[in-house]
Amino acid sequence: MRFVLRSREPRWLGPAAVGVAVLLTLALTAGPIRLAGAAPVAAFERYLVTPLSTPNGVAEVLLSATPLLFTGLAVAIAFRVGYYNIGAEGQFLAGAMATTLVALSLPDLPAPVALPLGLLGGAVGGLLWAFLPALLRRRAGIDEVVTTLLLNPVAVLLLQGLLNGPWRNPETGFPDSASFGEGYEMPVLFGSRVHAGLLLGLLLVAVATVVMAATPLGVRLRAAGQSPTAAGFSGIRVGALQWRSALVSGAVAGLGGSSQVLGVQHQLTGSLAVGYGYTGVVVATLGGLSALGVLAVALLLGDVQVGAQSASIALQLPSQMGGVLTSVLLLTVVAALSVRRYRLTRLTRLRPAAPEPVPRTPVAARPGGD
Amino acid sequence: MDFPVVAVIAATLTIATPLVFGALGALLGERAGVLNLGIEGTLYVGAFVGFLVAARTGSLTLAVLCAVVSGALAGALVALLTVTLGVNQHVAGIGTTLLLVAACDFANRLLFSGGSQTTTVTFDRWFAGLPPFAQYPMTYVGFLLLAPAVWWVIRSTGAGLRLSAVGENPEAADTAGVSVAATRWTALVVGGALMALGGSFLTLSLLGTFTLDIVSGRGWICIALVIFGRWRVWPIVLGALLFGLFDALQLQLAITPAFGSVPNELLIALPYFVVIAALAVRGRGVRYPGAYLIPYRRA
Numbered sequence: 001m002r003f004v005l006r007s008r009e010p011r012w013l014g015p016a017a018v019g020v021a022v023l024l025t026l027a028l029t030a031g032p033i034r035l036a037g038a039a040p041v042a043a044f045e046r047y048l049v050t051p052l053s054t055p056n057g058v059a060e061v062l063l064s065a066t067p068l069l070f071t072g073l074a075v076a077i078a079f080r081v082g083y084y085n086i087g088a089e090g091q092f093l094a095g096a097m098a099t100t101l102v103a104l105s106l107p108d109l110p111a112p113v114a115l116p117l118g119l120l121g122g123a124v125g126g127l128l129w130a131f132l133p134a135l136l137r138r139r140a141g142i143d144e145v146v147t148t149l150l151l152n153p154v155a156v157l158l159l160q161g162l163l164n165g166p167w168r169n170p171e172t173g174f175p176d177s178a179s180f181g182e183g184y185e186m187p188v189l190f191g192s193r194v195h196a197g198l199l200l201g202l203l204l205v206a207v208a209t210v211v212m213a214a215t216p217l218g219v220r221l222r223a224a225g226q227s228p229t230a231a232g233f234s235g236i237r238v239g240a241l242q243w244r245s246a247l248v249s250g251a252v253a254g255l256g257g258s259s260q261v262l263g264v265q266h267q268l269t270g271s272l273a274v275g276y277g278y279t280g281v282v283v284a285t286l287g288g289l290s291a292l293g294v295l296a297v298a299l300l301l302g303d304v305q306v307g308a309q310s311a312s313i314a315l316q317l318p319s320q321m322g323g324v325l326t327s328v329l330l331l332t333v334v335a336a337l338s339v340r341r342y343r344l345t346r347l348t349r350l351r352p353a354a355p356e357p358v359p360r361t362p363v364a365a366r367p368g369g370d
Numbered sequence: 371m372d373f374p375v376v377a378v379i380a381a382t383l384t385i386a387t388p389l390v391f392g393a394l395g396a397l398l399g400e401r402a403g404v405l406n407l408g409i410e411g412t413l414y415v416g417a418f419v420g421f422l423v424a425a426r427t428g429s430l431t432l433a434v435l436c437a438v439v440s441g442a443l444a445g446a447l448v449a450l451l452t453v454t455l456g457v458n459q460h461v462a463g464i465g466t467t468l469l470l471v472a473a474c475d476f477a478n479r480l481l482f483s484g485g486s487q488t489t490t491v492t493f494d495r496w497f498a499g500l501p502p503f504a505q506y507p508m509t510y511v512g513f514l515l516l517a518p519a520v521w522w523v524i525r526s527t528g529a530g531l532r533l534s535a536v537g538e539n540p541e542a543a544d545t546a547g548v549s550v551a552a553t554r555w556t557a558l559v560v561g562g563a564l565m566a567l568g569g570s571f572l573t574l575s576l577l578g579t580f581t582l583d584i585v586s587g588r589g590w591i592c593i594a595l596v597i598f599g600r601w602r603v604w605p606i607v608l609g610a611l612l613f614g615l616f617d618a619l620q621l622q623l624a625i626t627p628a629f630g631s632v633p634n635e636l637l638i639a640l641p642y643f644v645v646i647a648a649l650a651v652r653g654r655g656v657r658y659p660g661a662y663l664i665p666y667r668r669a
Contacts, residue, residue, distance in 0.1 A: 005667070032473075036480055084460050086407075132646070142653040145407070145460060146594045147646055153587030154642045161635030281464050318479035323472030330465045331451065338455040 006343050017340040021332035028332070029325050038315040046314060047307035047325065057306065059192035063264070065302030066194075067092070069201035070256025071280025072287060072294040073208060074126075078249035080212075080225045080289045083242040087133060087148025088253040089277025090155035091126040095254025096261045097159060098125025100177055100268040103261075104167065107181035114183030119200070119258050126254015127247050129155065134246035138239060144246070156273045163270055177268040186263035197259030204252060208291035221245070225289075253277060275323075282330045301326055376501045378618045383502075383509055384576070386607075386614030388413070390512040391568030392592035393599070393606050394520050395561035399445075400596055401524065402557035403537040403661035404452050407463025409565050410589030411470030412444040416569025418474040421580040422481065424490040430574060433490075437570035438563045444470060445562020449555045456665035467589070475582065482580075492578040506575040508567070513607070516564070521603040533557055538660040550666045565589075587642070594645050598652050601659060612648065616641040 030040035051057040071088045078085035085091075102121035109117065133147035163175040170178060186195040212218040223231040224238045232238050256276065261268055283301060287293025308322025392413055399406040406412075419440040424433035444466065451462035482488055496510065497503040524530035535543040536553040544550050572584050591613060599606030620637040623629045629637070 032476065036476075086460065086464060136646075136650055136653075140650060140654045142649055143597060145405075146590065146597060147649065149407075149590040150587065150594060150642055150646055153590070154639045156586075157635040157639040157642075161633040161639075164635065165633040275468075278464065278468060281461070282468065285461050285465075318476050320472055320476035320479055324469065324476055327465055327469035327472055331447075331462070331469060334457045334461055334465070335451060335455050338457050 004343060004345055006341055009340070013340050014337070017336040018333055021329070021336035024332045024336070025325065025329045028328050029321070032324065033317060033321065036317050036321070038311070038317040043311055043315060043317055043321070046311040046317075047304050047322070050310055051303050051306040056192065059190065059194050060306045061299065061302045062194045062198055063192075063302070064305040065298040066198045066201055066263070067256050067260050067276045068279055068283050068298040068301055069198070069205065069295065070259065071253050071276050072283025072298050073201070073204055073291060074249045074253035074256065075280045075284035076287060076289045076291065076294050077208065077252060078245055079284055081221055081238070081242050081245045082225055082228055083134075083137070083246050083249070084145045085130065085133070085148050085246055085249050086145055086281060087130065087151050087277070088249070088280040089273075089275065090148070090152040091129045091250040091253035092257040092260075092277045092280075093155040093159050093273060094129035094257065095122035095126040096257030096268060096272055097155075097162065098122055098128075098254065099258040099261050100162075100167070100180075101125075103180040103184045104177065109181065109183045111183040111185070114181065115186065115262065118184055118262050119255060122254045122256075122258020122262075123251040124254070126257065127251040129254070130246055130250020134243055134250075137246070138243045152277065159268070159273060160270060163268065167268065169267075175270060179267045180262070184262055185266060186259065188263075193264070195259070195263030197256075197263040200255065200259060202295070204255075205291045205295050212291065253280070279326065282326055286330060286333055374622065378615070378622055379502045380504060381618035381621060382611060382614040383505055383513070384614075385617045386610040387506070387509040387512050387575075388568035388571045388588060389592055389595060389610035389613060390517060390607055391508075391571065392565045392589060393595040393610055394516060394603065395441075395564030395568070396592050396596050397520070397599075397601060397603070397606060398533070398557040398561035398564070399448075399554075400659060400662065401533050401537045401601060402554045403540065403659055403664065403666075404448070404554055404558060405459045405463065405593070405663055406445070406448050406558060406561060406565075407460060407589075407593070408444055408448045408466030408470065408562070409463075409592055410585060410587070411467035412441050412562050412565040413569035413572075413585045413589050413592075414467075414474055415440050415444055415470045416566025417573045417584050418478065418569075418580055419566070420570030421490055421573035422477070424574055425488050428491060430491060430493060433574055434567070434570055437566045437574075441566020441569070442559045442563040444566065445558040445560070446555070448562065449558040452665065453551050453554045453558070456667065459663050459665075478580065478582075488580075489578045490573070493575045506571070508571045508575055517603055517607050524603065529556075534659075536661070536666075540661050540664075540666040544666070544668065554666075565592075568592075591642070591645055594649055597656060598645070598648050600652075600656050609648070613641050613645060616644045 026044060033040045033043045051061050071092055074088045075085060099118045099122040102118050129151060133144045136142040136147055137144045167177040169176045186197055188195050212221065220236050221241060224236055224241045228238045260272065279301065283294055283297045287297040304322050304325055308319040311317045312319040392409060396406055396409055416437040420433045420437035423436040424430055448462060448466050451457045452459050493506050495504045495506055524533065532548045532553050535548055536550050540550045573580050595606050595609040598609040620640045624634055624637050
């Protein structure tokens with residue numbers, strides 16, 4: 001038996017591979033859940049079903065999904081044109097810090113001015129944090145993966161430095177910024193904690209979908225992402241597209257940080273650096289780098305996050321299991337989607353005239369060649 | 371004031387030690403054509419497993435051994451994903467890092483209730499009386515044993531030749547009878563073990579305890595050092611020393627009264643900027659290994 005590349009792929013295979021990956025994820029995480037003293041089935045129910053069973057739970061899921069929508073979209077925008085921006089974490093925090101700078105400098109603005117200004121600040125902050133790696137890539141050909149990654153811990157340090165230093169809360173003395181003025185409170189929706197940041201995220205998803213599907217720019221972006229060389233030959237300036245996508249990606253991630261401080265915290269705190277940006281890589285990848293996919297996966301992971309909190313209270317299952325579940329799902333899905341490209345066949349005779357079948361050398365039997 | 375030269379040199383060597391292990395581990399994978407972004411998580415897992423075993427058994431030897439095994443397994447996971455299954459290396463690496471960090475945090479919470487003030491035995495410094503030479507055993511191993519060994523293996527052995535052949539031109543290597551998959555698997559497993567050794571240095575030599583921010587981007591520094599060193603052993607070691615020097619300097623500045631008003635965090639961030647600046651200067655027009663990031667499939 002050996003694996004060979006499929007020439008044609010049946011329609012059901014992709015969804016089936018994802019289904020297998022989901023089952024595999026449940027099987028792989030059941031062990032650690034049991035080790036922690038919880039029943040796997042009850043835990044999975046907590047993770048996936050319980051949050052969606054009450055209106056309040058649904059609202060919490062939407063709230064958790066909101067930052068992931070931004071970071072997921074940011075990563076997808078960059079990855080789509082072959083620019084590996086893994087710095088959404090830093091850009092998200094930079095956006096939050098820039099918004100805080102605006103809010104603390106101009107505390108008394110009325111909401112119609114304050115909110116757009118705060119969001120604009122966030123977008124600019126994220127863009128600036130993405131600027132240096134993008135510039136180094138464009139001007140000097142320096143790998144953006146390393147530089148975007150390196151700026152993530154720097155953003156965390158800057159955040160901590162600001163909170164321990166100039167922005168330390170004057171009243172409590174805690175390393176949190178002062179609360180923002182009233183004008184900087186994002187309107188909430190349906191009387192819950194869900195805020196208008198979600199609408200902004202949905203708007204960005206809609207814009208990205210339309211741009212990719214129905215504009216000449218979308219055609220160029222898709223071409224540049226699928227085959228940079230071929231796109232270059234057909235006159236598309238791939239480098240320029242990557243440069244602009246990198247900056248847009250940073251701005252979108254920055255908007256996410258901005259929406260989080262304006263909509264949820266109303267102040268800057270250290271609890272913002274919990275990996276929304278890294279999770280954005282998961283969201284973008286599982287979402288197939290499409291805006292609608294990002295939306296679906298952000299909701300799913302929001303569900304798991306809320307479920308992880310509820311499971312830690314109800315089942316004493318540490319909430320970190322949510323992160324384990326998410327990352328195992330990522331790895332099993334990408335693995336299953338990769339395996340799906342192959343089919344298993346009987347080892348065929350390569351030389352019909354040979355007196356005996358081709359011996360099964362280890363090299364030939366290795367899946368996918370080596 | 372008189373500048374404490376000896377203390378800075380000693381601190382430079384200590385700080386550079388985990389980077390030497392991590393970066394040389396990353397180098398092995400990259401020479402074979404595979405970028406292992408699981409490095410941040412592998413350092414973390416090495417630090418955690420080393421700490422866990424030392425805290426539970428009191429045996430440093432066993433702790434280091436278990437850390438090495440955990441790192442080899444982490445390398446095997448990356449190899450399975452990128453070499454055997456041909457998954458995008460950025461995604462596989464980041465996913466591995468996320469998984470390992472989440473898994474360690476989960477285990478840490480279960481076993482130590484998250485607080486993690488538990489401390490463990492640590493290695494003693496050798497030559498404790500001679501300031502610049504008063505270093506942990508791992509520092510000596512890293513600079514005097516590991517670096518020359520990796521240099522020699524890559525430069526002068528058949529294994530090293532196969533490694534580079536597979537990383538430069540896998541088609542040619544395959545035609546010549548070198549198994550691309552086996553070579554890449556070996557490089558990633560050994561590389562993962564080295565990374566975890568570097569991680570275990572943080573808990574078993576430096577701190578004696580485990581904290582959630584113990585690695586804080588050192589893995590990404592290692593990846594940068596490999597590019598800075600242009601995939602050669604000694605320039606990478608030099609890069610690690612350079613980072614160590616700036617980190618030691620900022621530690622020194624932080625306790626210098628004249629710099630008392632500068633926020634500590636900005637000083638801590640300084641070496642990261644040095645690395646980015648160094649990349650901006652040295653990273654221009656570097657030649658990556660020929661098969662960098664490209665999965666190999668027989669036509």
